[in-house]
Amino acid sequence: MTAQTLFSTLALQPALLDTVTQLGWQQMTPVQAQSLPPILEGRDVIAQAKTGSGKTAAFALGVLQQLDTTLRQPQALVLCPTRELAAQVAEEMRQLARAMPNCKIMTLTGGTPVQRQADSLAHGVHIVVGTPGRVLDHLERQSLDVSAVSMLVLDEADRMIDMGFYDEMSHIEALCPRQRQTLLFSATYPDHVDKDATRFVRDAIHVQVQTELTSVPVQHYFYAVAAEERFDAVVRLLLHHQPTSALLFCNTKLVSDQLCDYLRSLGFSALALHGDLDQRQRDEVLIQFANHSCSILVATDVAARGLDIQGLPVVINVELPHQVESYIHRIGRTGRADQTGVALSFFEAKDKPLLQLLQQAGIDTGVGVLPPASRQARPHSAPMKTVVIIGGKRDKLRPGDILGALTGDAGLDKDHVGKIQVGMVVSHVAIATEVAALALDRLLRHGIKGKRFKAHFVRNS
Incomplete structure (x- = not known):
């Protein structure tokens, strides 16, 4: 571990450094160590690094560092190729922004009614993470204002271009302010991506991290x-x-x-x-x-x-x-x-x-022999079942409230409760299969924090 790769050497605001420390992060990954300094200097960056290399945190910290939460307008726009990636990026950004009061991060993807998203945008948001099609839809409806956007992030740019989003990306980029910072992250960087993406950045710093198989x-x-x-x-x-x-x-x-x-x-x-x-x-x-x-x-x-x-x-x-x-x-x-x-x-x-x-590419592609068919082995049963609770952040629910209800009135041991995800209107909790039916019954009868919520197992679990 060298001093140059420690998060503590970065000129990050105290709230972000505290959060990074609480997450147990000390040393930056290679893509973070190479891209964060120029990002924090306000330079455009083109970074190539494989998925799972820590690139989301790299651009997320850069975005959050320059955010002004007193300005209730979108100041950063992050484009992603899929709904799943957009949701994951937004969640990681929320985690890093948890010590920043009133920081509002919103996803704009398909699958959610446009008008509901427009209503949320009208209440003010600081960071928008979305797919090109839905973001462009809001821009055309004038429900999304990008006049204050100072940072545009193109995440998985190669994938967006391969999926045919280049025209949408170009249209969105043209509607953003010319005086802005642009970050382009890509798992691969073939020639066609280089040619198509160059127009989005100005005098960019190129970062390439080892991606060989x-x-x-x-x-x-x-x-x-x-x-x-x-x-x-x-x-x-x-x-x-x-x-x-x-x-x-x-x-x-x-x-x-x-x-x-x-x-x-x-x-x-x-x-x-x-x-x-x-x-x-x-x-x-x-x-x-x-x-x-x-x-x-x-x-x-x-x-x-x-x-x-x-x-x-x-x-x-x-x-x-x-x-x-x-x-x-x-x-x-x-x-x-x-x-x-x-x-x-x-x-x-x-x-x-x-x-x-x-x-x-260095992979041993020697042909193997399939293992013999086993007569004794049986499929594993899933160790957990997922309960859907019709209640979430709008009902002031927190993960601790759900855990407390399950280990209190429902009588479960902490080890019986797995991952808890609290959404805006719906929450999901994983419960050990052997006690799941009992836990759901007690949850329905006793409620959470004295209030009863509808709940059921995920239909196809």
Whole structure:
């Protein structure tokens, strides 16, 4: 640990330094150490770093440092490619801003009525985090005013461009003040991104952090499996490895749903995540997976970006993606926070060109042998169940209130209660499966802080 990489060496306001200390952060990650000094100097920055490298905190601290909470106008606009990433970024920014009084951070994404978002914007907000389509929608409706925006952040810029958002990004950028700071973060930086993104920044500092696959602490295994045999091969791997959580990638929504249904029919705790789900469904799927109410998530690449699932030991590529970059993003879900992960991939003859490119990137693509089918092993049951409470921040609920109700009147031990997430109008709490039914019954009868709330298990948990 060198003095130059300590957060304490940065010219951050005391409230932010205190929060960083409380979070247990001392040393900056490489992308933070290289990008934060120029960000705090007001320079435009283009940074390339893989997902999970700490880039969100880098631009979040820069945004919060220059914020004036007495000015009730958006001063920073953060664009993200997906709803999930926008929600995650906003949550991390709220965590870092918790010592800053009255700091209002709002997400603008699809799945929430436009008028409800417009009403919230009218009450004043300091930071907007959103997807290009919905942000542009509010700009065109004139419900979002960006005249005071002094910082524009393009998070996962490569993904936004690949998803066809370049025109929306350009339109939004043109509506922001010319005198502003622009930060562009990207997991990859191919030539077309360099060409498309250059117009958004001025005299930018370029930061590039090691992103080779060999730098990721992941063990890679490849298996030659015919398409019609993949589902059974997935079962063999799951029963052999018995992971507490596993993320399975498919290339289409149809295959994701079919595999999820097959696994559920065998007793596995599995849910699917893809673009056909509405926002509420997507949120609840991710909440259940994150809090261990579901052990297996079967997803398309909509889940490859922005998901920050702690302690994910296994990723399975049921179908290999078409590009090396997509493979990087998929396996980037595991092997995080200095933990070793496992990436298991099936391939056919048509995937040989991708395997050659992966080998050139330093990955051992030697063909492995599937473990034998086990007659004794059984699917793991999810250790937790998720309870939905129809009440949240608008009802003055806090995580401690819910925990107190569960360990007080409901009679649960603290160890029976998992992750608690309090939203604006709805809250979610993970409860150990063996006591979940009893806890829900007592919660309904006794309420929280003397007030009764409607509550139920997540429908598909």
